[in-house]
Amino acid sequence: MCDTCGCGQPPEHPLKIKRIHVVRDVREARADIVEHNRAHLAALGCPAVNLVSAPGAGKTTLLERTLSGQPGGSLGRPAAVIVGDQATDNDAQRLTTTGAPVVQMNTGTGCHLEAWHVHDALHQLDLPTGAIVFIENVGNLICPVFFDLGQTANVVLLSVTEGDEKPEKYPEAFRDAALMVLTKVDLLPHVDFDRGRCFRFARALNPELPIVELSARTGEGMDGWLEWLAELR
């Protein structure tokens, strides 16, 4: 019982025991759109990469460097980008200068992209056959992981400034990733970050997880990322 403020309420929490059965309908509607997206991408032979990270881990900078000189460029094949943000089209503006087609989706108060954002965006893009579709999700290391968009692979980015223990603290983002990209390695001399410790935490969750280490600012390590993308079907 709560004695401090004298309210006399028991310490049970109504939120823990409520069930909202109607959610099942929403899940079914979501699943339909996911399958739609998957079929749309498969029909065009386009793999889709869902980039997930905390805000400021360097998703946009990585894509800028990856896509410079589109179509083709260092990627060697065409690409397009779907960018999610709560507000602004800043990232889309930055990426448009690469020459790749870009669609910005604003989520407002929303914390992740939904399959219908990707559906909307796919219908705004004129995708060449075999293009890679990069989905730059909203900067959030938690929620985007739980929403299937119809993508081929999840890539989780972690910057060295965030701390080496983050895979252990945010396990869901690392558990199902097809690749981990450690970003901003040019800052390693200035921060306390133990790469070995970080990778042990990540591979405790996902034993076969490939890891690429790079700095999109200096270009160091970009080859490993481009090689991984080259094998993506």
Added chain:
Amino acid sequence: MCDTCGCGQPPEHPLKIKRIHVVRDVREARADIVEHNRAHLAALGCPAVNLVSAPGAGKTTLLERTLSGQPGGSLGRPAAVIVGDQATDNDAQRLTTTGAPVVQMNTGTGCHLEAWHVHDALHQLDLPTGAIVFIENVGNLICPVFFDLGQTANVVLLSVTEGDEKPEKYPEAFRDAALMVLTKVDLLPHVDFDRGRCFRFARALNPELPIVELSARTGEGMDGWLEWLAELR
């Protein structure tokens, strides 16, 4: 109509038009717990500070430095901490060494603390009258902002490694903050971060927003943060 994959589905999105009326009950249950927390804290004369930021912005490091030598220490008054994380009690272990009482709440797949987490934690803490209760929310610059915990003030942390445009891109976190703390200023020489640009974006959303710049690693700027806390009632 979607022609690419031949599914013939219209581009409307069922998720947009669904309404889940039962959510109202959940909101009411939440509001009751929020009021309970607020009364509990008021009865003890304890202000509560909800720290919100992206993962790795330095919430725990700031609290370590703030609370060293508890009870009392550089803060000059007792304090306690409620720590939210998806997994691990790493942050609580770090903070316990300061001498302050600490309760860790794990959210599992959850992306933010709920009022009932704080309620549970308050009933585990033996709070001295007038102590500051720091609530270190889950690392997420979006979701925690939308859940009232009964706190006195929201403090948003942004690290200089995340980029100067973040207030514009994640406006909700900055709009209602009582204070913004710019962290990791020791890294300013190594990153592209325009302080003036960042502060303009933040104050376009929240014109009177006070801003403290500090490095919890070097101790630079900690006095401004301690002064702000000293005035908190």
